[in-house]
Amino acid sequence: KNEVEQSPQNLTAQEGEFITINCSYSVGISALHWLQQHPGGGIVSLFMLSSGKKKHGRLIATINIQEKHSSLHITASHPRDSAVYICAVRYNNNDMRFGAGTRLTVKP
Amino acid sequence: DAGVIQSPRHEVTEMGQEVTLRCKPISGHDYLFWYRQTMMRGLELLIYFNNNVPIDDSGMPEDRFSAKMPNASFSTLKIQPSEPRDSAVYFCASSFYLSGNTIYFGEGSWLTVV
Numbered sequence: 037k038n039e040v041e042q043s044p045q046n047l048t049a050q051e052g053e054f055i056t057i058n059c060s061y062s063v064g065i066s067a068l069h070w071l072q073q074h075p076g077g078g079i080v081s082l083f084m085l086s087s088g089k090k091k092h093g094r095l096i097a098t099i100n101i102q103e104k105h106s107s108l109h110i111t112a113s114h115p116r117d118s119a120v121y122i123c124a125v126r127y128n129n130n131d132m133r134f135g136a137g138t139r140l141t142v143k144p
Numbered sequence: 145d146a147g148v149i150q151s152p153r154h155e156v157t158e159m160g161q162e163v164t165l166r167c168k169p170i171s172g173h174d175y176l177f178w179y180r181q182t183m184m185r186g187l188e189l190l191i192y193f194n195n196n197v198p199i200d201d202s203g204m205p206e207d208r209f210s211a212k213m214p215n216a217s218f219s220t221l222k223i224q225p226s227e228p229r230d231s232a233v234y235f236c237a238s239s240f241y242l243s244g245n246t247i248y249f250g251e252g253s254w255l256t257v258v
Contacts, residue, residue: 069246069247077251077254078251078252079235079237081246081247081248081249084246122186122187130199131200131202134187134189137187
């Protein structure tokens with residue numbers, strides 16, 4: 037069982053829709069990362085969170101430490117947002133685990 | 145800065161051959177990470193270095209894998225001998241701090257062992 041659970045696994049949306057991707061983890065963490073992997077394979081770090089909320093353009097990431105849960109939101113989604121979004125957590129013992137990823141397809 | 149630079153981008157090799165993947169981290173970053181990504185297992189952390197010293201290599205799959213960081217601007221991941229199940233994308237990444245900073249990824253090295 038993966039210690040980092042993402043949902044949904046696959047998500048198809050129409051351009052303009054609001055997107056939410058969820059990530060849950062099992063024990064205390066020091067940091068959570070949201071990564072974006074484009075079809076070409078390159079990985080980009082979107083956010084690093086240890087508490088609260090961060091916003092960058094149309095992307096918003098939140099984390100609830102008590103509930104061990106984080107969400108990544110995309111407002112006004114666009115076809116260029118189509119990618120795999122990966123949640124990665126660094127546990128307090130510095131161990132790092134990755135979610136299986138959420139494959140997002142935004143249709144025009 | 146040019147970002148994290150990895151080479152080769154693509155490698156196809158025969159089973160039993162030695163494979164060496166190379167990485168140049170972003171200048172000034174204290175941490176360097178090697179990850180592996182496969183369809184079956186997703187992304188996995190193999191090993192990370194702090195100030196050129198290996199800190200945690202518990203993710204290295206077996207003795208055929210070794211990693212070195214002889215200086216702050218260069219690291220290698222070596223597989224000897226390579227096996228078909230080593231076929232994966234190997235990512236190198238670097239960051240300033242362990243927990244408090246963004247991780248910057250290289251483009252990845254796509255390895256196929258036939």
